[in-house]
Amino acid sequence: MRITRFIANNFRNFSHLEVKPGPGINVVFGENGSGKTSFLEGIYLFGFGRSFRPGGFRPLIKSGADEFTLFCEGHDASDVDSQQRFGMSRNVNGDHQLRINGSKEARLADLAKNVPVQLFTPESVEVIAGGPSTRRQLVDWGVFHVEHSFFGLWSNYNKMLRHRNKLLKTKRLNYSQAEDKYWVQQLCLYGQEITEQRQGYVERLGKYLKPIAQTFLPDVTLDVSLKVGWDSNKTLSDALSGSISNDVKYGHTSVGPHKADLQIIADGVAAKERLSRGQIKVLVASMKLAQARLLNEATGLACIIIVDDLTSELDRDNQRKFCELLEDSDNQVFISSVSIDSLSDNFKKEPAMFHVEHGFLKRHIEN
16 A cells, blocks of 8 residues: 555644655654654554554544544555545544545444554564563454454454453353353354464564564574464363363453464573563564565555654664665655654665644655
8 A cells, every 4th residue: 555645634733734645765854742743643543543642532633623534545556546545534522434435334444454554663662572462463463464354253252252251250150151151162263263363474474574683683593483372282172161260260261362472582582581672673673574574475465664753763773774674665654753864865765755843744855
């Protein structure tokens, strides 16, 4: 996907914004608080349906307005004639509308499928340093875009999980295994397929990740694998059966794909224990690039890659390496920075540059 036009109304500090990005590298610069991250946030919403910043949806609506609207149009990277249009709005009551090529029947999943977005921010170190849920989300983003059946499986599994957890909470004192049997069977049915798709994806991801990471970490040996969410020496059915007493006691399902984790090993130990914060940053950057490359080779789709505050996150040498890989990836890229001093020197081609000031964004032409 390449965005050719982006419009925002009453979004964050923008009353009205219209921009025509370049097909490759786009650099957005301006002082802190000027709106550059808000612009990136608007693009991100098309890929995820939610913000990457805290605070819920209300801060997205400009003060004094009743709703925000976002619109973008673009085409597949390999087919400039495949023009597509996407729109979304949300009002102060939380009501939202989505449109894909004029259709009001669109779901967030349909929108996300059409606009694959990767994000690298100061908080991205949580992929390594944080808890399992962040890493599950990383894996599931990839499986969602590569395996067409994954979203249905994942939705059904979570629906069954909610039903079973409700049963466990409400029937603690008079738990009935016969009553629980159906939910356990359904969890096994969907959970096994989810796990197989995740395992296949993680195996492929490792093959893309290792050569990219070598650019930044030539002396580190990396390995990635999936911890399935239960004792891998057992079937999911046996694991669920063996956890019944604990599940009843605590009122929730304690094993299953919803407990899975991506295990990232560096030189034989957990990456978060072996690597410095700077090394973790470049490892996460490598993972984002690896996911984008895997997506492209598996489906032919290109990513939109968002990099917020590049110059504060990486040192000069790693900035240069990262920018070279971004440019060679042939994805559309949006980079924010307070300053553009020496930033364009990291690219073979002059990037499209945009300056943001006081809620206004305009194309910047260097003299």
